[in-house]
Amino acid sequence: MNKMMSIDIKHHLTDEILMGYSAGTLPEAFNLMVATHVSLCDTCRAQLAACDAVGGILLDEHDVPNTQMQPDSFAATIAMIEQGVPITKAPAVKKPSVLPSPLRDYIGSDLNEIKWRPIGMGVKQAILPTSKQASARLLMIPAGAAMPDHGHNGLEMTMVLQGAFQDDDGYFARGDVDIADSDLEHTPMADIHEDCICLAVSDAPLRFKGILPRIMQSFIRI
Amino acid sequence: MSARSHNVLSRRRSVNFQTATTRLVAVGSKRVTNENKRNLWISHVHRIRDDADKAAFADLYAHFAPRVKGFLINSGADGYLAEECAQEVMATLWHKAHLFDPSRASVATWIFTIARNRKIDILRKQRRPEPEDLTWGPEEEPDQTDVLALQQETETLSKALTALPAAQRELIEQAYFGDMSHSEIAKKTGLPLGTIKSRLRLGLERLRQTMK
Numbered sequence: 001m002n003k004m005m006s007i008d009i010k011h012h013l014t015d016e017i018l019m020g021y022s023a024g025t026l027p028e029a030f031n032l033m034v035a036t037h038v039s040l041c042d043t044c045r046a047q048l049a050a051c052d053a054v055g056g057i058l059l060d061e062h063d064v065p066n067t068q069m070q071p072d073s074f075a076a077t078i079a080m081i082e083q084g085v086p087i088t089k090a091p092a093v094k095k096p097s098v099l100p101s102p103l104r105d106y107i108g109s110d111l112n113e114i115k116w117r118p119i120g121m122g123v124k125q126a127i128l129p130t131s132k133q134a135s136a137r138l139l140m141i142p143a144g145a146a147m148p149d150h151g152h153n154g155l156e157m158t159m160v161l162q163g164a165f166q167d168d169d170g171y172f173a174r175g176d177v178d179i180a181d182s183d184l185e186h187t188p189m190a191d192i193h194e195d196c197i198c199l200a201v202s203d204a205p206l207r208f209k210g211i212l213p214r215i216m217q218s219f220i221r222i
Numbered sequence: 223m224s225a226r227s228h229n230v231l232s233r234r235r236s237v238n239f240q241t242a243t244t245r246l247v248a249v250g251s252k253r254v255t256n257e258n259k260r261n262l263w264i265s266h267v268h269r270i271r272d273d274a275d276k277a278a279f280a281d282l283y284a285h286f287a288p289r290v291k292g293f294l295i296n297s298g299a300d301g302y303l304a305e306e307c308a309q310e311v312m313a314t315l316w317h318k319a320h321l322f323d324p325s326r327a328s329v330a331t332w333i334f335t336i337a338r339n340r341k342i343d344i345l346r347k348q349r350r351p352e353p354e355d356l357t358w359g360p361e362e363e364p365d366q367t368d369v370l371a372l373q374q375e376t377e378t379l380s381k382a383l384t385a386l387p388a389a390q391r392e393l394i395e396q397a398y399f400g401d402m403s404h405s406e407i408a409k410k411t412g413l414p415l416g417t418i419k420s421r422l423r424l425g426l427e428r429l430r431q432t433m434k
Binding site for chain 2: 019020022023024025027028031032034035036038039045048049050052053054055056057058059060061062067068069070073074076077078080081085100101102105106130131
């Protein structure tokens, strides 16, 4: 049984983000968000397939200017093929988890082994290693607690993995993605029933309004 | 590789690229429709899978290899790297022909995703997180109804793309084949980001409506 399936997701990724994943132009942290969300969301999986199909149609039907293969290209490819089948990774064994497998690949373990670091007000985070154009981290907000009040310089996407939170944009439960761009200031508040665990990705550092969080921000990568 | 496919491989070693290309042009002169062409690509992949058929591979190669190369050059690869990667993409098609599932993607879409993945690995040098359960099989033989449904959807999407106003189509092409983010497209065309985003959205919205 896979508990990833059939959950009721109300807040989805945008077409632009899905298209960027399909085209292969997003920063790594955003790709991680897409892979994690699509693992849970059949709607976005179908939309992503449509974006891939657009890529396929463009590749198939649209004129590519002045690209020809080298004269010996086909023979070289056949030679490459005859060297044998490249070793491919065995598919990972899937076991049910709060964390979809793309995320587990980044943590290298499961939820109970994450090395959380406190960032104040009971909130903890774990930064995930990605390329520098954007950042990815896991956040743990205690049940009923608030995240520091913050706005954004860039694009931030926050997806709920466990528990739920509420902010000005609505109520977000497992699989839901909250998308915030530069002009939004919000204060997410975790649902009272359970600690809330989220994946958050951002292409710019968050800026906090309070003086203490702002100082903290300078030495904690948040 | 089975003994059977190995024999076929040896037998077909004499088929060269040129013969295959000529044959493709001959087929093309009969005005193959896109639909027939997509069917032909599928049977080509199956012939590679079942018979290690180099003539079928040569047909696919003649059409797709230069396009994959062009895609990679547009994404920032130099000619040498793009050539090498395009060859690798086509070799991957050969090796993974048994994983191709025509109820999940057209041949062109499958090749596009292989090329896109290669681009991220080689050009962007990033790790490439993938959603769960998106392996291309191995499954049982796909349901023919699903294969047909996917072909119809592809045809509808293709027509919708062709019917888009030029400006919207160009933006979608740039998003896929220019390796530019939305903000970079905005810089290039001098349009504000909001306009780009709404145009992209409009383009997709029209696509969706046409598909209804």
